[in-house]
Amino acid sequence: MEKKEFLKELDEFIDGLRDKRDDVKILNFVVEKLDAIPKDVQKFIADKTGLMEISIENTINFYPKFRNKVKDKSIREVAVCTGMNCGPAGGQDIYDSLAQILEVDNDGVSKDGKIVLSKKRCFGRCPKGPNVSIDGEIYSYMTLEKVKNRLNLK
Structure with missing residues (x-):
């Protein structure tokens, strides 16, 4: 899947959520589609939801199922x-x-x-x-x- 296509799909997914700041649901969606959580996608989520990037990083660090999915991971x-x-x-x-x-x-x-x-x-x-x-x-x-x-x- 092309990055541009995915970001459009992610954008629509977030728009369809009742709680547009539910980072766990959003990160689950990303992992399901990409089997990874690239840094640029984390930034996209932050920009789209109004969440701080550090908040998204903290969620990734907190849940073991997300930790190993960070591309270019430094964790x-x-x-x-x-x-x-x-x-x-x-x-x-x-x-x-x-x-x-x-x-x-x-x-x-x-x-x-x-x-x-x-x-x-x-x-x-x-x-x-x-x-x-x-x-x-x-x-x-x-x-x-x-x-x-x-x-x-x-």
Whole structure:
């Protein structure tokens, strides 16, 4: 589908909504049609609805189903196993240290908004713990230093 065609369809979709500022419905529509949420489409939505772009970004960051759909995404997802084996083997310490370094909020979003940090109970690789998932790829035998290197943190 051509971008111009899609934007016309999106425009009509928004016009048909009872609540024209329902960003969740609008983003669901975009993902359904494009399987992505490009930055220029986010701007189009903001301009059309009167919502601030940061508000749309916050909605994307809040809902996991949208986070992985941002093209040119600068948002990274990091999940640290803190289960029965990984937690005591260093997973909990890795999580706690990252949370402090990144200054995550209650939703696990880093202060700069570029990383979403969460805990997982198990990745099924217990003997290889601590395990950490970065953007969906699981890494074993992790240390805080290894995670920081993968995330380009100082």
